[in-house]
Amino acid sequence: MYIKKLLLNNFRNYKNEKIFFHDKVNIIIGNNAQGKTNLLEALYMMSIGKSFRTNRDQDMIMFNEKNAYFKIWGVKENSEITIDILLDKNQKKTIKINDLKLRKNTEILENLYIVIFSPEDLKIVKEGPEKRRNFINRELCQIKPLYYHNLYKYSKILLQRNAFLKEYQYEHYDQNMLDIWDKEISQYGSLLIKNRMDFIEKLNIISREIHNNITNNEEKIELVYETNILDQKDMLDLETIYLLKLKKSRKMDFFRGNTSIGPHKDDIRIMVNDKDVRNFGSQGQQRTASLSLKLAEIKLIQKETGEVPILLLDDVLSELDHLRQKYLINSLKEVQLFITTTEINTLLKEHLPDHYIFEVFNGKVIK
Numbered sequence: 001m002y003i004k005k006l007l008l009n010n011f012r013n014y015k016n017e018k019i020f021f022h023d024k025v026n027i028i029i030g031n032n033a034q035g036k037t038n039l040l041e042a043l044y045m046m047s048i049g050k051s052f053r054t055n056r057d058q059d060m061i062m063f064n065e066k067n068a069y070f071k072i073w074g075v076k077e078n079s080e081i082t083i084d085i086l087l088d089k090n091q092k093k094t095i096k097i098n099d100l101k102l103r104k105n106t107e108i109l110e111n112l113y114i115v116i117f118s119p120e121d122l123k124i125v126k127e128g129p130e131k132r133r134n135f136i137n138r139e140l141c142q143i144k145p146l147y148y149h150n151l152y153k154y155s156k157i158l159l160q161r162n163a164f165l166k167e168y169q170y171e172h173y174d175q176n177m178l179d180i181w182d183k184e185i186s187q188y189g190s191l192l193i194k195n196r197m198d199f200i201e202k203l204n205i206i207s208r209e210i211h212n213n214i215t216n217n218e219e220k221i222e223l224v225y226e227t228n229i230l231d232q233k234d235m236l237d238l239e240t241i242y243l244l245k246l247k248k249s250r251k252m253d254f255f256r257g258n259t260s261i262g263p264h265k266d267d268i269r270i271m272v273n274d275k276d277v278r279n280f281g282s283q284g285q286q287r288t289a290s291l292s293l294k295l296a297e298i299k300l301i302q303k304e305t306g307e308v309p310i311l312l313l314d315d316v317l318s319e320l321d322h323l324r325q326k327y328l329i330n331s332l333k334e335v336q337l338f339i340t341t342t343e344i345n346t347l348l349k350e351h352l353p354d355h356y357i358f359e360v361f362n363g364k365v366i367k
């Protein structure tokens with residue numbers, strides 16, 4: 001799977017650009033604020049129809065313009081694929097695949113698999129649980145469209161439940177109403193938890209091996225999914241236990257005005273040598289952990305979908321030491337790479353196979 005060509009019209013700071021890519025390695029060089037990440041953002045949009053840095057599509061339309069149009073030409077399983085997206089200030093976005101308009105925008109999933117590795121990913125290891133939940137949601141949405149659907153349903157009902165908890169008092173509320181929502185929440189929530197546990201288990205097996213390799217067997221990584229619904233082993237009837245716990249926490253939930261348990265509160269603990277790397281890891285260990293996770297993610301997508309994903313490396317090479325840079329590049333021989341950087345180092349040049357170099361300056365790309 002690779003991308004051949006990209007067309008950008010009024011996308012962020014790109015007025016009108018057409019770029020032809022190398023099928024293996026593309027290096028995008030430029031000073032800060034010239035448009036390097038913008039370019040990767042446009043590519044990433046083609047995998048899930050959403051940006052990795054904003055939830056507001058409008059932000060990607062060039063300032064003072066009404067719409068943005070961008071399109072890619074790619075190759076997947078030896079056949080050509082085109083995807084184009086129109087963002088409009090006054091309308092819902094339109095997505096076309098091979099010139100056919102999608103009925104539902106989620107149909108864009110399962111076409112191109114793109115993984116991004118950016119300094120943001122360090123936050124997955126370092127910062128609060130929300131970052132890790134976002135990570136797992138994003139990955140599962142990409143490989144499991146049904147997860148996307150369940151997550152959407154769950155979030156919607158959760159919002160309704162929370163609004164209800166805020167509006168009424170525990171002493172007098174419509175029990176039937178809440179019973180219905182709790183039943184639905186425990187159904188969808190259980191599915192999310194099961195999928196996430198399954199994903200973490202698979203990711204564990206792959207990342208363990210990668211992490212051993214990167215650290216010369218000196219460090220061992222272990223991911224643990226932590227849910228507030230039940231203990232790890234107690235999977236017998238997740239839905240029943242979930243519902244019981246929701247009932248039990250009802251009084252407190254009314255008091256707080258929100259739902260205190262469920263996958264929206266869960267976390268993934270990342271352990272290195274049996275210690276939580278978030279609290280006890282050195283910066284180097286945290287970086288290595290995030291690198292292992294990313295590489296494992298690529299392998300997992302490959303395993304689950306049979307497709308080798310495309311990898312975007314946004315400004316991360318300079319954050320890794322030479323050993324890890326080399327490891328990263330050497331382990332990605334089959335993958336089409338897009339690497340942004342402010343300067344090209346000699347190590348990179350020596351170790352990279354055949355590649356194209358692009359220079360970005362103020363929304364213009366020169367090969």
Ligand SMILES: Nc1ncnc2c1ncn2[C@@H]1O[C@H](COP(=O)(O)OP(=O)(O)O)[C@@H](O)[C@H]1O
Nearest residue numbers: 012013032033034035036037038059061062063
């Ligand atoms: N909607 C937009 N319209 C025009 N320019 C934009 C828009 N959004 C961001 N920019 C510009 O894009 C530049 C940042 O691009 P970015 O790709 O993040 O830079 P970098 O090369 O450092 O990765 C800034 O100059 C910013 O003003």
Ligand SMILES: [Mg+2]
Nearest residue numbers: 036037038315
């Ligand atoms: Mg950038």
